Amino acid sequence: MKCPKCQTENRQDSKFCINCGESLTSPAPIDDGIRRPSLASKRYAQGKNPILAAILCLLITGLGQVYNGDYLKALVMFLGAVILFAPTAGIGSFLMLIWSVIDAYQVAKGNQSLWK
Missing domain, CATH: 1.10.287 (Helix Hairpins)
Structure with missing residues (x-):
């Protein structure tokens, strides 16, 4: 498995990169029934004075x-x-x-x- 940060090859079952320590597993999303706003859903004015x-x-x-x-x-x-x-x-x-x-x-x- 390649590290997404430094591209070092790691064992398939590794949880962290042996080179940089980056997490190789993504955290599971929490589904507690509460709808939280995403930062990506915010809109900003662009090109305005x-x-x-x-x-x-x-x-x-x-x-x-x-x-x-x-x-x-x-x-x-x-x-x-x-x-x-x-x-x-x-x-x-x-x-x-x-x-x-x-x-x-x-x-x-x-x-x-x-x-x-």
């Missing part, structure tokens, strides 16, 4: 999320800003705007994933 995404949010809350392709989050932010405007005398809308700007910048930069 973080400054432009932040500026778009300053124009309209959630517009930077639309630019990043994060449509559900854009809708939540925009509706949240509209709904919170009157009951909070604009403070809730201002907080949604700040969240929108920071989030759009971070997502465009690739530090955070898109909502599904």
Whole structure:
């Protein structure tokens, strides 16, 4: 059996490589009935300008999320800003705007994933 890391030939029943110590057996997946999100299932914005995404949010809350392709989050932010405007005398809308700007910048930069 060849080691996937260093390509050293090992005995067929070996559990570790004799050269580099790499495990030659893959761990069995745990099936406990709990569905866990995979890191591979996360989507990220690609080729987006973080400054432009932040500026778009300053124009309209959630517009930077639309630019990043994060449509559900854009809708939540925009509706949240509209709904919170009157009951909070604009403070809730201002907080949604700040969240929108920071989030759009971070997502465009690739530090955070898109909502599904």
